Amino acid sequence: QKEVEQNSGPLSVPEGAIASLNCTYSDRGSQSFFWYRQYSGKSPELIMFIYSNGDKEDGRFTAQLNKASQYVSLLIRDSQPSDSATYLCAVKPGPNAGNNRKLIWGLGTSLAVNP
Amino acid sequence: SAVISQKPSRDICQRGTSLTIQCQVDSQVTMMFWYRQQPGQSLTLIATANQGSEATYESGFVIDKFPISRPNLTFSTLTVSNMSPEDSSIYLCSALGPGEDQPQHFGDGTRLSIL
Numbered sequence: 001q002k003e004v005e006q007n008s009g010p011l012s013v014p015e016g017a018i019a020s021l022n023c024t025y026s027d028r029g030s031q032s033f034f035w036y037r038q039y040s041g042k043s044p045e046l047i048m049f050i051y052s053n054g055d056k057e058d059g060r061f062t063a064q065l066n067k068a069s070q071y072v073s074l075l076i077r078d079s080q081p082s083d084s085a086t087y088l089c090a091v092k093p094g095p096n097a098g099n100n101r102k103l104i105w106g107l108g109t110s111l112a113v114n115p
Numbered sequence: 116s117a118v119i120s121q122k123p124s125r126d127i128c129q130r131g132t133s134l135t136i137q138c139q140v141d142s143q144v145t146m147m148f149w150y151r152q153q154p155g156q157s158l159t160l161i162a163t164a165n166q167g168s169e170a171t172y173e174s175g176f177v178i179d180k181f182p183i184s185r186p187n188l189t190f191s192t193l194t195v196s197n198m199s200p201e202d203s204s205i206y207l208c209s210a211l212g213p214g215e216d217q218p219q220h221f222g223d224g225t226r227l228s229i230l
Contacts, residue, residue: 101146
């Protein structure tokens with residue numbers, strides 16, 4: 001059973017701080033990793049995706065991937081109250097998975113940024 | 116990224132009836148998926164909609180209850196049949212592509228309530 005695990009939170013940070021969201025996965029052959037943001041009552045919105053080990057930056061967001069340790073993280077710098085949402089980690093399994101076209105989803109981490 | 120239109124956005128239905136949800140993408144995509152998300156929960160994949168062939172259902176979901184069509188590369192429907200209150204949920208359409216390494220993007224969802 002391929003799994004993706006996230007701390008459910010809530011993670012509470014003050015405005016302007018760095019929020020760090022973590023995700024671990026069980027399939028060592030996983031190839032692609034995605035972070036989605038979901039506001040209450042809305043559909044998931046893609047924030048970042050990363051394929052290679054290391055860091056990928058986009059504005060205030062940085063995705064970090066460590067395949068050896070099987071974790072991927074999302075850092076949000078200068079957190080704003082508008083960043084308050086649930087962050088979903090999704091992993092595309094490796095080619096040896098039964099169906100590697102579908103994503104394996106974590107349960108999400110709730111982030112609250114306090115003014 | 117593809118723009119995904121889903122309708123209806125919400126509906127309130129009577130027990131025992133059926134509802135068809137439509138998903139339209141503004142460009143040709145490789146894969147289309149249907150998810151269910153119950154309040155406070157993460158995403159649960161119902162099925163992968165295959166163009167020109169039967170959908171691939173996940174464990175716990177069957178074609179008689181959730182028939183899916185995908186007549187072309189930009190359109191799919193999900194029918195929720197013989198509805199009961201347990202089917203009250205948000206139903207989400209997503210699309211991937213072109214190319215299987217592209218991220219999935221989501222429609223705005225259909226919020227379904229069964230009385």
